[in-house]
Amino acid sequence: MSIELIKKLPTPAEIKKEFPLTEKIVAAKQRRDRSIREVLTGESDKFLVIIGPCSADNEDAVCDYTNRLARVQEEVADRLILIPRIYTNKPRTTGEGYKGIVHQPDPLKKPDLLHGLIAVRKIFMRSIEETELTPADEMLYPENWRYIDDLLSYVAIGARSVENQQHRLVSSGMDVPVGMKNPTSGDLSVMLNSVVAAQHGHSFIYRNWEAHTPGNPLTHTILRGAVNKHGNAIPNYHYEDLKLLLEKYGERNLKNPATIVDANHSNSNKQFKEQIRIVKEVLHSRKLSDDIRHLIKGVMIESYIEEGRQEIGPDHVYGKSITDPCLGWEDSRNLIHTIAELC
Secondary structure, eight states: OOSOOOOOOOOHHHHHHHSOOOHHHHHHHHHHHHHHHHHHHTSOOOEEEEEEOSSOOOHHHHHHHHHHHHHHHHHHTTTEEEEEBOOOOOOOSSSOSOOOTTTOSSTTSOOOHHHHHHHHHHHHHHHHHHHOOOOEEEOSOGGGHHHHTTTOSEEEEOTTTTTOHHHHHHHTTOSSOEEEEOOTTOOHHHHHHHHHHHHSOEEEEETTEEEEEOOOTTEEEEEOOEEOTTSOEEOOOSHHHHHHHHHHHHTSOOSSOOEEEEOSGGGTTTOTTHHHHHHHHHHHHHHHOHHHHHHEEEEEEEBOSEEEEOOSSTTOOTTEESSSOBBOHHHHHHHHHHHHHHO
16 A cells, blocks of 8 residues: 555553643643633633744743743733643645654654654643643644643644634534634635534544534634735735624624634734734724624734744754744733733
8 A cells, every 4th residue: 555554553542541631730721721711702801812832842942931921921810811832733835844743752853653642742731730821732633632632722723724624523522712714815704614614513433433523612713814826925914804804704603703813924924023013903903893802802923932933953042943933032021911901
């Protein structure tokens, strides 16, 4: 056969048994899940800030970052809920490049999926144990969800996955908020159709089982900008874009209409410093209309300890992205405080 089967991996239940949760982690997740859910349902007027590295490539650096974030969370707890971006698998447009810690626990070594699954669970557990901030990750591989479903408080579906049937079906069985990004084309109907699908229950095949899901009422949208046929970035965070999305929501009978604005990617044309300006504009738009204020539940920001990015190599800079460029820590901390002031 063309696909060479290397080794049979442990089941999610086996991995969870080997790396069980502490009472502290369980309590933190229950508390955080409830707080984040209340923002999406409108019971809380707090604002979500999903922030962290483009890719979680080093456990020590990521946990260093999330510990810093936890100290800032204490300072803004009355207005913001900070959700660490700990993205452990990365979509690659061409299939080349670093695919995340689930593929390569050590970016300098060859892929090792078994140790990758273990590394993912360990980095989440350590970060929550040290900070009590349960994280967000992107669901690139739906079949991996059950390895980490007891650790995440937020899941994003990427622009290249949002049209995929399996992503939609698995999202319908999650009990945490799932953000559906607009596709790279920018088509809002594709994004909203994905929300419709995930908010309904389904029966399907999952990990060799016949599975049924009840539907996820916390599924919502993420605006991340688009790319036109010439490859040019088209932002979709402006006030008129938000009004259009609100109108499109109004055409559908969806629960908990909400959106998160991704300040990087095509919204910033990957000019990472622009995230500061974009976030401020989004917060200004919220002040112009109560409807827009209720629609926008948060922002997504790519941030790490050191700003920019670097190539993978032995002389790497600690806490600097090896994928997309990120804001540095000082800018990130200042931006979080600005968000708290403007909300």
